[in-house]
Amino acid sequence: MDYNVDICETDIDYENLADGEPAQDFSFNPINEPETSTQNCPEILEMEVFKECTDVQSSRSSSTSDESLDREEISHLQRHGWSAATVKVLASMPSRTAELNKSRRVRYQASSHESPHCPRPVQGASVLADVEEINTEASNFCAAENNMDQLVSSLQGLSVHEGTRKLRAMPLSLADKIEIRKVAFSLKTESSFIGRNIPCYTHLSMYISTTWRHCLFSCLPVFSSFKLWHSALKTLSGRYGTGVLSYFLFLRTLLFLNLLLFVITGLFLIFPQAIYPPRSSKANFSGIELLTGTGYFSDSLMFYGYYSNGTLHGDQYRMPAAYFFTIGFTLFIICIILVYRLSKSFGKNFQVLKSNENLAVKVFSCWDFKVSKKISVRLQSEKISTQLKEQLSEMIKGEDKKTCMQQLRRLIVHLLAWIACLISIFLGTIGVHYLSENKFNFNFKAMLQAHNLPKDTELLVLSAVVSGINLLLPGFFNLCVWAEKYESPGTRVYVSVFRNLLLKVSVIGVLCYRWLERIPDNSTLECWESFVGQELYRLLVMDFIVTVVYTFLGEFLWRVFSQTILQKKRKPVFDIARNVLELIYGQTLTWIGVLFAPLLPAVQLIKLIVLFYMKKRSLILNCQASRKPWRATQMTTLFICILWFPSFLGTVVTIIYTVWTIKPSENCGPFRNLKTMFEGGQMSTRHLEDAHPILKWLSWVYDCLVENPVFLFLASGVFLMVIYFQAQVVDGQRKIISRLEKQIENEGKDKKFLIAKLQDLCK
């Protein structure tokens, strides 16, 4: 039997009650108390242990317990109303001896040199959680030995990786874990090593294998184990908390995705083509090409048109096949990575039953331990106290019954705001559409040349307008949300994200229509894919320039404005949602552009790196930590969801549509003179099959299965059934959880009832 709760402490408090105060709650003394209590303990125990229910105690206990029973039936467990025997019994209940004290027992076992013997169950000092000088450790040894064996045996049957994972998750101190590891792994290695004398090359191979194993298993969670910008992120999280940090982590994730994209296209497309250039560049380099992508860049590795449609290095490397399969492969890999991250994010964020407007949850999980700057810590405290006060006032007041007029007014305000936003999105989209079709009939070319600007500058107008819309309209949306005065901050963020998303989806939609419908039909263009690639490049570059200008000038000016004119003492706050959506927009453009401009991921890579340092600088200069709560985990999940669903899937649909239906241009690119790009892929597979007959079998399988509609119907039917089944399982588990909770409550009631009855019997 193990005594976990400090019986001595309760007895001391019990002694304190001798004054006759019907104390409702007693205050525990902090840690210093137990040391004195251990000295008093044996005497007290000896005195109390044989007094089952003495007159003095029982009268006091019965009076207080009677009162409590009268007052609140069996609800209030007043420990000082119980006899010592009851207290002892309660303290030795199995539920009290939690895992928390496993470590004490393991350490005593590991460091003991005395022979363990089981103590008499009644006597034997209780194990205080944090005091080492305990008189009899013997009571722990029996349990400790069993514990140690249990822990070691639980690690035995597992593979090294699983065992390590389990060991790390054990709630023991590091010294204990090292002990257990020694025992558990030595038992494992004993069986694998034959002799004692291990030659030195085995040491080396062990070293190599452990390092390799460690590297492999730390590379599996891929991108998050890279330590890029570790100290910068630490400073940022110390100042601004987890919310702002999530933006920078998202940026880092996108950086690695782009790096991967660049490496793959670089290896298979850019590098081979760079070694065997088809023709030399005709134009000279002048600065404007960095902005427009025309001129020197138009006939370079940057765009689709440069790539040859034949074979390189003799007959060995077919460019069209490489192009087709590389793009397919990169999209496939990105799909898998995004699905993996999305599922991990959902896994962390599972919320099975009630909403998290729980006060208890807020109290224990809202303090951000990462924040280390004094001012930010103070702001965080203010934030938490404001939240708690709001929630308390809501609880006390109850639901605010609004009058009909007030409700109507709110409804009208919401409706107006939504109509305003939708109209602005519509106007913006129509503007972009008409501009792209040149329906305004402005002769931009003449106008700009009249001002002696270099040639091709008129191409920048469209991208400038799109970037301008992306800059101004979200500000307008923020204004609308501020005017609408939503009650919960969560709703505010979701509404604002949704409107932003709608804007960006419409703009990209209109541009995609232009690129896929209008431009291929335009016979004046020699190489329409390169033109589309150039447009995408221009969009990215203009977006970057506008962001730089906005970050440096805009945020700085806004801070000056808010501090001098609006007379606010605080600096403005970093708008996380808007910035993340900007990142997603840029990434979508990059993904669409990979087909038309294989070097676009490199451009995006450079842009992200510069953006990181810029945003960090601007943040430190112009912004401060937010006073509103930001649910970082849920928002991160939402952003990855947005990255997956409209962004990536939209890209895939666009690319598949392009590859499947649009006729490639006749004079340039790896797919010239073909009906569709897909045909190029098919031709390549046929060539491969002729070269390697084994692949014929694979393609036969493909033709029979994948291209066969019956098989596809069957497969999707099976998947739908599996999904339905899993959904039912989740539902059932939810029901089980609520039933178990009810059971725990009932057990608690039973326990109270039985204790009360026990008390009564004792009298």
Added chain:
Amino acid sequence: MILHRCVIVSILCKFRLHLKGFVIMSSAIKPSIQSICFSHAVFLSLQDCTFFTRKEILRLHGRYHELAPHLVPMDYTNEPDCKLPLALIVNMPELKENPFRNRIVESFSEDGMGNLSFNEFVDMFSVLSEMAPRELKAIYAFKIYDFNVDNYLCKEDLEKTLNKLTKEELTPEEVELVCEKTIEEADLDGDHKLSFADFENMISRAPDFLSTFHIRI
């Protein structure tokens, strides 16, 4: 001499990290540093028992050392028994402004007074790191919030927690109300205190717990 060399090398390591920016493999350390500070076996055992890589363990050792350069030996091959007092550890920049700093350090110390050996120091940051699982963090969070160390979160613990969270901005009535509501919401077995099971059940509903109960080192 060895001390100087180790300090210079650790500074160079930091500079290299800054320049390069990334640490991909954990095997970039030259054997000479290892033999000065730790034996290979100790490294392996630390790596297997915590969520840190070799480089991070060395970095942690550097941080531990700079808290008290005179007390902490550089050479750990003989497993010296050296503990730093609470007052030194809570002065670390990561912990200095944290209202729970004393409780955090006490929960990881063997004697309960906050004196940490290097193993306990590493253990503390390992549990508070990103990679520690939710269950492990919940156990230690419970220990941290349990001010009177009785394995229950009673009302006094909650009051102390709230006062530290809000820096005493709430009135006593509000604190009382919040404590009562918290116990009411989370207490399942009805003893008006939160046991570990209640706490863990409640924390499982907090998706933010993993990201907030995290200190970067």
